[in-house]
Amino acid sequence: MSKIVMKFGGTSVATTEKIAKIAHRISREKEKGHDIVVVVSAMGKTTDDLANLAFELSEAPNKREMDMLLSTGEQxxxxxxxxxxxxxxxxxxxxxxxxxGLQTDAVHRNAKVVKIDATKILNLLAEKKIVIVAGFQGVSDSGEITTLGRGGSDTTAVAIAASIAADICDIYTDVEGVFTSDPRFVTNARKLAQLEYDEMLELANLGAGVLHPRAVEFAKNYKIPLRVRSSYNDEEGTILKEEVDMENNLVVRGVAFESDIVRLTIEYEVPFNGSLASIFTTLAANHINVDIIVQSIVDGVKPAVSFSIKKESLAEAITVLESNKQMLGFTFADFEVGLAKVSIVGSGMVSNPGVAAQMFDRLRKENIPVKMVSTSEIKVSVVVPQNDMIQAANALHDEFGLALV
Amino acid sequence: MSKIVMKFGGTSVATTEKIAKIAHRISREKEKGHDIVVVVSAMGKTTDDLANLAFELSEAPNKREMDMLLSTGEQxxxxxxxxxxxxxxxxxxxxxxxxxGLQTDAVHRNAKVVKIDATKILNLLAEKKIVIVAGFQGVSDSGEITTLGRGGSDTTAVAIAASIAADICDIYTDVEGVFTSDPRFVTNARKLAQLEYDEMLELANLGAGVLHPRAVEFAKNYKIPLRVRSSYNDEEGTILKEEVDMENNLVVRGVAFESDIVRLTIEYEVPFNGSLASIFTTLAANHINVDIIVQSIVDGVKPAVSFSIKKESLAEAITVLESNKQMLGFTFADFEVGLAKVSIVGSGMVSNPGVAAQMFDRLRKENIPVKMVSTSEIKVSVVVPQNDMIQAANALHDEFGLALV
Incomplete structure (x- = not known):
């Protein structure tokens, strides 16, 4: 007998038919003798629908009231x-x-879990009840309803799993697990049986969906085994843990990609004078997310910095930069649209210095130009022309043997 | 400067456009310097829609969970x-x-207000905030969400008005006030400027809609002036109070009517032996609402009792009676469908014994047969053929001078 947390996302509870199916699934797990806590999201597009109503009434709806509104979906x-x-x-x-008793801080629409008093859940489990908890929401010190922001229900599930020391936290979703790459675009993509928390974190941050980074981080910190599996069948899915078993230990474990990237380049008339930090502080203050940053100072050449942002932030980024030009002390040089980011992820890279070289070599053979590079201990990202993105992803998936089990 | 409670029903908040209109209306009241608490219902048909989802999943949804579900609408x-x-x-x-802090008992789906801690509302009013409260819902001693049943939002409004000692409780709705009769069917029906709580109670119980009887009773007990007015214009509406001003003091103040009534008649083979109570206890236990009951025992005639129920309860009433025939000791005699109830209401009746006679006389002149009669201190109800209902209502409206201001 185990204590398990089962989390179902919006797609899995989109209709009463789907809710009925899930009820039967939970019932089957219960028959195995487990203690079960279920965490649910709002049905289908409910959260978006509610938010749209709010935006019909206000361009910038009060955040406290948004939490009041959106938290009704999960309830x-x-x-x-x-x-x-x-x-x-x-x-x-x-x-x-x-x-x-899911206590959070008071940051409406993006609250952080502070603590959970597990007493109530544990008492109800002792009475052999299934406990169903609304995902995504909590309460602040002063009794205000808060929400945890995007991916909040995953975070709720993991936080509750940690608070009751669950044996596993199952995240049920509309995919069968975490894949080596997106199977819609990469022909040989296959489901991974296991993955390390850090690898999932990189993949999640690279837009590989499935799980929210905050939830993964939470699971990592509290060492909660996390399993991603399908709501629609009984396949095992993908288990996330601290270290994967030897046989699964490939150097590269996933290929992620993301389209609609723009590269901006800024030149300095005068040698670099510390305004680099100011540029990114200014962009951050205007909520423009900067991803890859590349800077090179070459003698005799004007210093320049390139960075990538999402396409939808371009207009605002240019406005912000132009209006702060004087203060930041640069000349705006150039931007390039129609780019994409392709990344390889794997914790084995740390001890395999040749991985990046192998990546660049394969891309060269494929005649795909690399516009920017960014590396971390467990991933390498390159920015390439958007038209080459799918080809690059497939090539790298092949290059690092991800199609083989 | 007054303390006022403004309550808006589901129709008044059915769309974001309507919510926006109401916001402007509240703003205008605020500009007059009032302290304002607003109580709202769920948008349009939201409560019904949510309930329908529940009934797709269960024939008899758990009541605690129904409260959890339905309370999201007002929120x-x-x-x-x-x-x-x-x-x-x-x-x-x-x-x-x-x-x-709206404390109720623990009767889910039909909870009663126990007390309201007004401190929070009063503090927020002192900060010059408009306080918006979800109607229809409360919390039990053990922290469970409860709902107050049909008309619950009206009750919330009145209860809050009582707790903060409001000067008036305004019920905004899609009609302009309480009418002498239903203007859709009674040509000369007109809005009443004033009405007594008890009269409103009778009218509400007779299906004249507008206000829920519980809310009226609450207002009566706490002597809260209650005003029914339109959400769509600034007309004064109808004020409910303990005693109306002299000039408004008509003997009969309203004519109510209700269609789809069925009369059942039961005969006893043996003289009445106490099973009368058993019949109505049995019907009540099966949630069949009995309205008018008429019994007559005439020498030489078999004892019989007639009672009226709503048409939709007929099939179940017959099943219940037939299956308890032996125990109840009767022979089922007869039922008559296609009936309606027409009532006159007015607190002046108490001191005017001729009112019922005047009513019967007029109906006789109109050639409308009276099938059943029921009287209280401030109303007389008759059951007539459904085809004659509108004619009867118009005739009585005319007979008691209700068209004159």
């Missing part, structure tokens, strides 16, 4: 799921964020 | 209204039932 799902479980004879009880 | 409305108020520069804050 409705958990009640419906509990109604179905009881209809099929499974004893259950649903709890909101404040009822479950 | 969403109040957040949206607060977002709009802040967008137009009016400081506001929304509060759920548990946040506002």
């Amino acid at each position: 409705a799902t958990m009640a419906l799921l509990s109604i179905k479980l009881q209809a099929i004879g499974v004893d259950s009880v649903s709890l909101t964020g404040w009822q479950v | 969403a409305t109040m957040a949206l209204l607060s977002i709009k108020l802040q967008a137009i520069g009016v400081d506001s804050v929304s509060l759920t039932g548990w946040q506002v």
Whole structure:
């Protein structure tokens, strides 16, 4: 008998039919004798629909009230799921964020979990009830409803798993697990049986979806085994843990990619004078996310810095930079659109210095020009022309033997 | 400067456009210098939609979970209204039932208000904020979310008005006030400027809609002046109070009617032996609402009792009666469908014994047969053929001079 947390995302609870299916799935797990806590998201596009109503009323809706509004989505799902479980004879009880004692800080729309008082959950589990918890929401010190921001329900699931010392936290979703790459674009992509937390973190940050980075980080910190699996079948999915078993230990474990990248280049008329930091501080203050930054100072050449941003931030980035030109002391040089980022991820890279070289070599053979490079201990990202993105991803997937089990 | 409670029903907040309109209306009241608490219902048909989802999952959804589900409707409305108020520069804050400290008993789906701790509301009013409270919901001693049942938002408004000693509780709705009769069917029906709580109670119980009887009773007990008025214009509406002013003091103040009534008649083979109570206990245990009951025992005639129920309960009533025939000791005699109930209401009746006679006389002149009669101190109800209902209502409206101001 284990303590398990089962988390179901919005797609998995989008209709009453789907909620009914999930109820039966939970019932089957219960029959195995497990103690079960379920965490649910809002049904389908409910959160977006509610947010749209708010934006019809205000360009910048008050964040406290947005939390009040959005937190209703998960509350409705958990009640419906509990109604179905009881209809099929499974004893259950649903709890909101404040009822479950999920304490957060007071940062509305992006609150951080401070602590969870597990007493209530543990008492209900002892009564052999299934406990259903609303994902994404908590309560602040002063009794205000808060929400955890994007991917918040994953974070709720992991935080609750940590608080009750669960044996595993299962994240049920509409994919079968974490793949070596996106199977819609990379022909030979296959599901990974295991993956390390840090690798998942890199993949998640690189846009490989599936799991929110905050949830992965939480699981890593509390050493909660996290499993990503399908809501629609009983396949094992992908288990995230601290260190994967030897047989799974490939050097590169995943290829991620992201389109619609823009590179901006800034030149300095005078030698570099410390304004580099100011540029990025200014961009950050305007909520423009900068990804890769490359700087090179060559004698006789004007100092310059290149950095990448998402396409949708371009107009605002240019406005911000132009209006702060004087203060920042640069001449705006150039931007290039139509770019994409392709990354390889794997914790084995740390001890394999040749990985980046092998990557560049393969891209050269494929005649794909590399515009920018960024490396970390467990990943290498390159910026390439967007038209070459899929070819690059497939080539690298092949190059590092990811299609082989 | 007054303390006022403004309550808006589901129709008044059905869309974001309507919420925006209401925000402007509240803002205008605020500019007059009032302290304002707003109570809102769920948007349009939200409550029904949520309930339908639950019934897709279960024939008899768990009541605790239904409260969890349905209470999200009001929470969403109040957040949206607060977002709009802040967008137009009016400081506001929304509060759920548990946040506002609206304590109820633990009877899910039909909870009664136990007490309200007004401290939080009064503090927020002192900060010159508009306080928006979710109608229809509260919290039990053990921290469970409860709902107050049909008309619950009206009850919330009145209860809050009582707790903060408000000067008036305004119920905004899609009609302009309480009418002498339903203007859709009674040509000369007109809006009443004033009405007594008890009269409103009778009218509400007779299906004249507008206000829920519980809310009226609450207002009566706490002597809160209650005003029913339109969300769409600035007309004065109808004020409910303990005693109306002399000039408004008509003997009969309203004509109510209700279609789809069925009369059942039961005969006893043996003289009445106490099973009368058993019949109605049995019906009540099966949630069949019995309205008018008429019994007559005439020498030489078999004892019989007639009672009226709603058409939709007929099939179940017959099943219940047939299956308990032996135990109840009767022979089922007869039922008559296609009936309607027409009632006259007015507190002046108590001191005017001729009112019922005048009513019967007029109906006789109109050739409308009276099938059943029921009287109370301030109303007389008759059951007539459904085809004659509108004619009867118009005739009585005319007979008691209700068209004259």
